Amino acid sequence: MRSAAPVLGAPASTEVPSLAEVYRLHAPAVARWATRLSGRSQDTGDLVQDVFLVVQRRLSSFRPGQASLTTWLFLITENVVRNHRRRTRLRGWIFGDRPPALERADEGRTPAEHLEWQRDVRRVYQVLDRLRESDRTLLVLFELEGYSGQQAAELLGLKPETIWVRLHRARQRFHDQLVALEPELLR
Amino acid sequence: MKETELDSSKVAERSRALFAAGRAVQVGSDRGFPPTPPPSRGGPRRALTGGALGTLALVGWLLLRDRPVAPPPPPTPSRSMSAPRVDPPPPTALPTELPTELPTGSLAPGVTRRPAARRQLADAPASPSLPDAPQPGTLEEQVRLLSSALHALRVEHDAAKALGLLRESDARFPGGEFQTEVGLATVESHRALGDPDEALRALERLTSVPPARQPELTVLRGELLAAMKRCGEALPLLESAASAGGTVGERALLGAAGCEETRGDEARARVWLDRYERTYSSGALSGQARALRERLGGGSPGE
Numbered sequence: 001m002r003s004a005a006p007v008l009g010a011p012a013s014t015e016v017p018s019l020a021e022v023y024r025l026h027a028p029a030v031a032r033w034a035t036r037l038s039g040r041s042q043d044t045g046d047l048v049q050d051v052f053l054v055v056q057r058r059l060s061s062f063r064p065g066q067a068s069l070t071t072w073l074f075l076i077t078e079n080v081v082r083n084h085r086r087r088t089r090l091r092g093w094i095f096g097d098r099p100p101a102l103e104r105a106d107e108g109r110t111p112a113e114h115l116e117w118q119r120d121v122r123r124v125y126q127v128l129d130r131l132r133e134s135d136r137t138l139l140v141l142f143e144l145e146g147y148s149g150q151q152a153a154e155l156l157g158l159k160p161e162t163i164w165v166r167l168h169r170a171r172q173r174f175h176d177q178l179v180a181l182e183p184e185l186l187r
Numbered sequence: 188m189k190e191t192e193l194d195s196s197k198v199a200e201r202s203r204a205l206f207a208a209g210r211a212v213q214v215g216s217d218r219g220f221p222p223t224p225p226p227s228r229g230g231p232r233r234a235l236t237g238g239a240l241g242t243l244a245l246v247g248w249l250l251l252r253d254r255p256v257a258p259p260p261p262p263t264p265s266r267s268m269s270a271p272r273v274d275p276p277p278p279t280a281l282p283t284e285l286p287t288e289l290p291t292g293s294l295a296p297g298v299t300r301r302p303a304a305r306r307q308l309a310d311a312p313a314s315p316s317l318p319d320a321p322q323p324g325t326l327e328e329q330v331r332l333l334s335s336a337l338h339a340l341r342v343e344h345d346a347a348k349a350l351g352l353l354r355e356s357d358a359r360f361p362g363g364e365f366q367t368e369v370g371l372a373t374v375e376s377h378r379a380l381g382d383p384d385e386a387l388r389a390l391e392r393l394t395s396v397p398p399a400r401q402p403e404l405t406v407l408r409g410e411l412l413a414a415m416k417r418c419g420e421a422l423p424l425l426e427s428a429a430s431a432g433g434t435v436g437e438r439a440l441l442g443a444a445g446c447e448e449t450r451g452d453e454a455r456a457r458v459w460l461d462r463y464e465r466t467y468s469s470g471a472l473s474g475q476a477r478a479l480r481e482r483l484g485g486g487s488p489g490e
Contacts, residue, residue, distance in 0.1 A: 017469070021469070025467070025469075025470075028432045028433070029432070029433055035212065036209075036212075039209075039212070041212060117208050117211065120204065120205050120208035120209075121208050121209055121211075121212055123205055124205040124206060124208060124209040125209070127205070139206075143206040143209070143210075143397070144206060144209045144210050144212075146210065146397050146400040146403075148367075148368065148371065148400070148403075149365070149368050150337070150368075160333075160334065160337060161330050161331075161333075161334040164330050164333070164364070164365060164368075165326070165330060168326060168364060171202070174202060175198050175199070175202060178198060178201060178202060178205070179198055182201065185197050185198050185201055186197075186198070
């Protein structure tokens with residue numbers, strides 16, 4: 001019997017995998033990260049394409065012994081999404097805010113419930129956007145994507161105990177910023 | 188004081204509701220990603236988009252440079268796309284590794300700012316504006332117990348010691364900050380001790396698991412049932428988790444193949460194994476898959 005459940009099954013290989021193999025194994029994960037980090041499901045395709053364009057350029061310089069492929073891909077995704085968010089913010093300043101067209105995973109909601117859900121999703125990203133990047137990323141992974149502390153630690157290349165302390169602080173900052181946006185919560 | 192507690196719980200409740208809403212966003216793999224293989228770099232559309240964005244950036248900067256805008260992103264860590272690497276691990280001891288920066292952004296009138304983490308952990312009382320803040324000292328102790336337990340389990344391979352530490356954590360911090368992690372580590376410890384019955388009971392006791400982690404629990408439940416030779420119950424769970432992708436999907440496919448082998452249906456086991464090998468040819472469990480293939484006999488689908 002296995003003694004411990006595997007976490008983020010990155011193959012422990014010393015060989016650099018081919019682009020096709022990386023894409024086949026990791027594109028779904030990259031798509032999930034991109035959607036969660038950006039909060040805009042309609043941009044996922046473009047973001048994944050951008051990530052794999054970077055992967056295509058950099059794969060030959062990837063050193064499997066230095067970092068796991070999953071961590072490497074996540075860092076690229078994080079960077080691509082960050083740049084994308086900057087561009088989106090700029091477009092918002094010039095052309096006005098364009099609310100994301102979000103799709104909900106589960107069906108069977110009334111239009112009113114759907115509207116309320118969309119407002120909540122916008123709010124959660126509005127609060128996340130007021131946090132520093134490291135807090136934002138951690139909360140996205142832990143609270144939205146449902147990663148365990150161990151998984152988040154592996155992905156970010158940190159120790160689990162560090163992750164938990166950072167998570168605790170990030171949650172506090174999230175609460176602070178939420179209260180700043182919704183002061184009525186303290187009334 | 189009561190009013191403060193009520194306010195704090197309102198903030199925490201609102202946060203949970205917002206995170207739950209965020210989790211319900213349909214993400215890439217829910218929609219059957221990947222759509223297309225990555226194209227070769229460049230292309231007219233990309234060049235056009237890049238040029239347009241560059242122009243927009245310039246215009247935006249010229250128009251908005253004197254206007255107050257949303258807070259700029261804080262300085263990012265030194266991780267770069269061109270040279271991906273893992274950050275050096277921070278020091279292990281608490282509280283020296285705790286961040287000391289104050290939160291960014293402004294707070295609403297009347298809302299007190301959280302003291303710096305190090306100071307707060309040392310002696311400051313919990314701020315009334317911050318819900319769910321543990322008493323000073325308890326956070327370090329929770330982290331210490333959980334870290335020690337996981338170290339015992341995964342590094343020392345001493346599941347009994349881990350279980351002792353986890354029980355201590357449970358007893359001292361019921362409903363603590365890391366309740367889910369403690370619960371899952373307890374399941375893992377029982378499993379490592381070769382006691383799937385108790386592991387399953389520990390799993391059933393977990394109540395506060397985020398919905399996004401349900402697939403992981405489903406596959407774990409399926410694996411435990413399979414270990415107890417209850418494949419009739421395990422297979423539907425593993426089958427439902429097989430489409431989750433990632434590690435969960437990999438475990439589910441291999442678990443289902445193993446279950447069919449246990450039931451003596453080698454043909455069905457091969458079907459699951461073929462599916463595993465098509466998707467996870469170099470996955471983390473590929474060694475176990477090869478061993479199962481050898482037990483079942485017959486070549487891999489590619490042969």
